[in-house]
Amino acid sequence: MNAAGIVVEYNPFHNGHLYHINETRRLSNADTLIAVMSGSFLQRGEPALVDKWTRTAMALHHGVDVVVELPYVFSTQKAETFAKGAIQILHHLHCQSFCFGSEDGRIEPFLETEQKLHDHKKQLGALIRAFMKEGISYPAAQTKARHELFGEHGLPLDLSKPNNILGFHYVQENTALGSPLMPLSVLRKGAGFHDMQAAGSIASATAIRSHLFSNRPIDGLMPDQAASLLSSRPLHSWEHYWPLLRYRLISMPTERLAAIYEVEEGIEGRLIQAALQNDSFHSFMEQVKTKRYTWTRLQRMMTHILTDTDKATMQSHEQVSYIRLLGMTETGRAYIRSIKKELAVPLISRTASGRHLLELDVKASRVYAAASGIPEHDTASLLEQEFSRPPLLL
Structure with missing residues (x-):
């Protein structure tokens, strides 16, 4: 079977993602499409808008055959490390190609x-x-x-564009592995990565989240099934985690705070002072942001503080050592069966069977479920699903 891979967050799934899926199938001629998807926390250091099971269902309903989780140790990192984990997983899953959206749209x-x-x-x-x-x-x-x-224009590729940057690192990691996958790229259509306006029926995930949090309509910006799934789930944002993050910042011993991954150069004192002075995550971030510490870098730092993840833990996971299966179609299940005996790393379908490997991901999911202001039954449901839910089967 011919499998193609994509790397996604679906925060949330929108029409541009559906276009990417359809174009990937067309360009790769694949009969199986595999998505490596970030879990509870994302590459820019944000909690996912909705839980990974809902986003898995969105993917399966719109053309993806297999969804696996990009582990926390890769999903919450800079582009190089994020790409490294994702491409390694697609390589382990025997994909023949991978395809990403970019501002350039050509692979050369x-x-x-x-x-x-x-x-x-x-x-x-x-x-x-x-x-x-x-x-x-x-x-x-x-x-x-x-x-x-x-020189300013001395490279064939514009590396100031966010999707070009990620795509470049996908290609770079594939080369480091000996180029086992054929790289493909599709032109990102409509709104740009951070654009706050819709372009026809396509808006960026950033714009859609802004519409959702300000109670503006998103009619026509998402496929109907994805919109229906989204409407049934509570929406998570950093403000829901501010009480917990603030508590951690003002109660954690300074030496422990200094040991957290991404906390460097004595910034811990500045973080503690800002936590004492601000009543919202946004105002806290405005106070601590500097030329050296960008918003994204600080968000990733806050994610690691929230999950109490230190430098030693993150630095001890440099290679993909397992694959967690989140969902599949019947086509996807047939593909997994065909390659299962050839996998070089364990394929985990339930937490109980690989809990020692999933320790960091489970901790991140527990923290994700602890959001303030989210209905209690939803929190309980998320925790239960993390430990007992088998992969979704569509």
């Missing part, structure tokens, strides 16, 4: 840029380290180093 610039940056890896690394010593963030240092080495 990604391959050419990856080769060019690989050829100048040492020079780039030295420049990035030098610029970071000046007090700027890692992404800004990367951009400045590339401009210094190649």
